[in-house]
Structure formats: C-alpha cells, structure tokens
Amino acid sequence: MTKIIGIIVAVLATFACSSSDDSGSGAGSTGDFCADLCRKDHACDQSVDLQTCRKSCETSFASAEGKLRADFLTGVSSCYASSDCATILEEGALGSCASETEASLAPSMQGTSFCKKYSAAVDKCGGTFNKTSCLSFAKTTSDPALLDAEACLGKACTSVDACVDATL
Structure with missing residues (x-):
C-alpha cells in the first residue's frame, strides 16, 4: 500500500x-x-x-x-x-x-470498507497491515478503483498484495 x-x-x-x-x-x-x-x-x-x-x-x-x-x-x-x-x-x-x-479529505464509505476487508484478508494470511496507511491512501483513490481492488482480496495469500498493487 x-x-x-x-x-x-x-x-x-x-x-x-x-x-x-x-x-x-x-x-x-x-x-x-x-x-x-x-x-x-x-x-x-x-x-x-x-x-x-x-x-x-x-x-x-x-x-x-x-x-x-x-x-x-x-x-x-x-x-x-x-x-x-x-x-x-x-x-x-x-x-x-x-x-x-x-x-x-476523509476516506469514502467504500474506502473505509476496502481497508477493513483488506486488513481482514492480510490478517487471515498472517501478515501485518497498516490500516492508517490504507485509509490515507483511500482518501485519494476513487470508489470504482477501490471496488476493483476489492476483488483481489479473495485470492490466495501470495497473490493478494500483487493484485491490489496491479489494480491500483
């Protein structure tokens, strides 16, 4: 992120x-x-x-x-x-x-939701997640882009971050 x-x-x-x-x-x-x-x-x-x-x-x-x-x-x-x-x-x-x-700016509802779901995905994979950085990033990122990236969160643990980075 x-x-x-x-x-x-x-x-x-x-x-x-x-x-x-x-x-x-x-x-x-x-x-x-x-x-x-x-x-x-x-x-x-x-x-x-x-x-x-x-x-x-x-x-x-x-x-x-x-x-x-x-x-x-x-x-x-x-x-x-x-x-x-x-x-x-x-x-x-x-x-x-x-x-x-x-x-x-404040993160949109979609931004807050994305960061919550991203955090859960990283936690599930045993990783470390900086929610503050995610929310800061969400302040500048459009809802459609965040929604596209949200589709990455169900991928295998080794693919989540790469997919999010490629999407955003």
Whole structure:
C-alpha cells in the first residue's frame, strides 16, 4: 500500500515544474487537472509550452486515469492555482498541495470498507497491515478503483498484495 502512495506522490511530483491553472476550473479528471497545472506553470514561466506540458502530464497520469478521486484532483488543482509563482518555480507547490488536499479529505464509505476487508484478508494470511496507511491512501483513490481492488482480496495469500498493487 505504501508503494502505491509513493507512486501517486511521485507522479504528482513529476510535473511540479510543468503544471496548473489560475482559472481554478475544478479539475475533475486527469485531463482537466493537467490542463489546469500547465496553465499555471505557463503563467509563471512563459517558456513552458502548454501542449507539451499537458501531453507530458497526461502521459504520466495515464495509468491513474479514473483511479484518483475527483475531489482530490480538484483540491490539488485549486491549491496549486492559488500558489504564488515563486513557490511554483521552486517546484514544491504540487507536493504540498497534494499533502494539504489529502489531509482535508476523509476516506469514502467504500474506502473505509476496502481497508477493513483488506486488513481482514492480510490478517487471515498472517501478515501485518497498516490500516492508517490504507485509509490515507483511500482518501485519494476513487470508489470504482477501490471496488476493483476489492476483488483481489479473495485470492490466495501470495497473490493478494500483487493484485491490489496491479489494480491500483
């Protein structure tokens, strides 16, 4: 689970220097999110090419499409759009905004249910489970993605984690 959180943070950090929007359009999809990030980056640094930035961002997020909660993407985008250019150019704003937004969200009912079931599956297999990390991850993950991952929990003990990681 920590690996998955790290991947999302890494993907967000990847384009801290090439992302966001002053318009605060409410990025609900990764395409909107990338457009917002890139508009903000371009506003702060005219050398940022909007098309290149957006395509690079969308490529980085291709595997995350539909897996991140819309309210998480919107929150990060809104925070980034309100960041000053000095912070944007220092490349720390995106990670800070992701952390801030995650802290402001609660896991959905599906997220809480998934973590409870995942914990039970790991316990049944004699493993150790960090429920706090799971619930934190569930704050940013969409319900359909969590539901897909829930299908992994009935697999053989040696396959559960790999299936969840591959799904999310």
